[in-house]
Amino acid sequence: MADTGHWKGFDREKSAAALAADTKTDRRSRRTRQTLHETLMRLTVERGYDAISVADIVNAADIGRSTFYAHFTDKDDLLRSAAGSLRTVLMAEHAAARLAGSPHLDQTLGFSRFMTEHLREQQVLYQALMAGRAGPIFMDLIRHAVADIIRRELTSHSPAIEHLELTVQYLVGAYLAVLTWWLDRGAKETPAVIESAFSKLALNGIGDILSGV
Known part of the structure; x- marks a missing residue:
């Protein structure tokens, strides 16, 4: 029996839903990939990414090495796939x-409250993923996800915003710097405090662009 299931820091149903969106992959392959994703995340939290091997992963997942290599080239490839999910x-x-009308997301830069709350809920997992060789791979995921969310929010508030991509990258860099500092210190402040301070500072920096001045 595969050594997976519900554990703090990983939502199995949401992970499965993300993989199910890939209609080009058959159901059996999706189940295998989900099991490997879950096992990698759990072992990373328990032991650290650098300390685990492909052999550790397939043993814990009860999956043969040949099956693993039919889906992924190595441990880093598996991590990129799991991070993508x-x-x-x-x-x-x-x-x-x-769509649900969250009041925070009606505000310009409302993403920061959403993201900060999400990352605090998953703090143990994300701190484990930020350590060692997994860090750059995982940070690339966060950077692209935050950029996509910021771009979506900015264009919904100001469809013709000038220097859109420059503004997106400015906000991504500032937010990730705050986020890393906050998580490294143990997420002592509430997401509301971080969101409020970040939004005030960021809006002072991009206020003229948003207003079209």
Whole structure:
């Protein structure tokens, strides 16, 4: 029996839903990939990414090495796939929150409250993924996800915003710097405090662009 299931820091149903969106992959392959994703995440939290091997992953998942290599070239390839699923979940949750009329997401830069709350809920997992060789791979996921969300929010508030991509990258860099500092210190402040301070600082920096001045 595969050594997976519900554990703190990973939502199995959301992960499965993200993989199910890939209609080009058959159901059996999706189940295998989900099991490997879950196992990698759990072992990363328990032991650290650098300390685990492909052999550790397939043993814990009760999957043969040949099956693993039929889906992934190595451990890093598996991590990128798992990170991609997490990104899909994050984007879907943000879209659902907007459709549900979340008051925070009606505000310019409302993404910061959403993202900060999400990352605090998953703090143990994300801190484990930021450590060691997994860090650059995972940070690339976060950077692209945040950029997509910011771009979506900015264009919904100001469709003809000048220097859109420059503004997106400015906000991504500022937010990730704050986020890293906050998580490294143990997320002592509430998401509301971080969101409020970040939004005030960021809006002072891009106010003229948003107003079209």
